[in-house]
Amino acid sequence: MTASSTRRTTASRSRIAAVGAIAVAGALLLTGCGDQTKSDDSDTAETSAAPLADKLPKAIRDKGVIKVGSDINYAPVEFRDDSGKTVGIDPDVAAALGKQLGVKFEFQNGTFDALIGGLAAKRYDVAMSAMTDTKDRQEGVDSETGKKVGAGVDFVDYFTAGVSLYTNKGDDQGIKTWDDLCGKTMAVQRNTFSHDLAKDQAKKCTDDGKKALKIEDFATNPEAETRMRSKGADVVSADFPIAAYSTKNAGGGKHFEIVGDQVEAGPYGIAVAKDNTELRDALQAAVNAIIKNGEYEKIVKKWGVEDGAVTESKINGGS
Structure with missing residues (x-):
């Protein structure tokens, strides 16, 4: 559903106060957690130690990688630092999820408007790119024409903006x-x-x-x-x-x-194909785990976006 023209105002003054913190976070870019490269040995060790690895589909567990479609040009959510490394809120969240699931999240750049199509074509396992969870995207409906254009996706919600x-x-x-x-x-x-x-x-x-x-x-x-x-x-x-x-x-x-x-x-969600419910549920469990263990709080504080934090991950919480 295209966003209503009757808009509800959020508590923006408190968020605007967070802008200064975001600027400070810029100094931390070179230490961002976006680099997901690890050796095969460390992957094996991490998988065996990961508390939620058994929740993943076997095919993903075996290859040890979740391929992420993302428009890596949207600072501070995902972008490349001066060294070319992918950094930002989403890569940091993905790295924390990877610890829970025992896999690497491998970000692959694409244009935003092609990410859901890439997911349908199985170029990616998920799309994670400051993507707002909406009913239209859930149902595969073109927001402008109201016509069905795809199968739709499920969202694992992890932030609000x-x-x-x-x-x-x-x-x-x-x-x-x-x-x-x-x-x-x-x-x-x-x-x-x-x-x-x-x-x-x-x-x-x-x-x-x-x-x-x-x-x-x-x-x-x-x-x-x-x-x-x-x-x-x-x-x-x-x-x-x-x-x-x-x-x-x-x-x-x-x-x-x-x-x-x-x-x-509205909520940001990790988009997953409708028929991939096992992966969807594993991701939701991992988001809730990093909320509980404090890793999530560290990430949103690092980027100065605490006001967008959620206390629980929902499936398809957007409207």
Whole structure:
């Protein structure tokens, strides 16, 4: 289901306070846990010691690897540091899950809008890429047309994030709420939850007889930001952790500023094929295990995103 045009505001002020912590976390990038490479011997030892290894499908347990489809261009959730290593919230969570399950999580880069298709084609075992768990994705429905386009996926939820707007610093275009977007040009990453919200708002502007909201969509969020930096767009929309990270780090904090409050808080989920319930349930058990043992708390604190933490993993908790 495409996101409703009636938006619920989240407690954004407390999250905006976390931006400074995200900036501090930037200094830790080189020690991120995204490098999943291990020797065969260590893999064998880890598998035998992993408390939840027997919950995995035998095929995955035997190969010792979970292939992860991800758009590795979405700091701080997943991105490459200066050495080319994959780091971020998702790689750190995956590394912690790997300890529980006795396998490596091997991140493979892909464009966001092709990840679920790649999962269906069995190029990946899971998709983990700041992906919002929605009913449409669960049911394989195109959010724009309402038509069935695939089998859908199951989600193992592990985080919560709202959506933010940000502009060039010192040039907020008078934008405080989504209704202020009428007559503006928005740059956004294609087929994201932000893109759905933008399309809903564009329709609302038209229905209310206001100036049109023009949407320019791009394969990656950095491309959307570049478009705004060049004055081709007035505003960018992205998940709060991404917007916060960009405003604190791009141009040393001089390029962008967040405007208004977060909206539409929803769960991030690890996407798994509908017919792979054994893997789905193993992942849920592993997420709950790292919540219980404190590893999860360490990760969200490291990246300054404690306000998005969950206390329990749910299956298909999105709406």
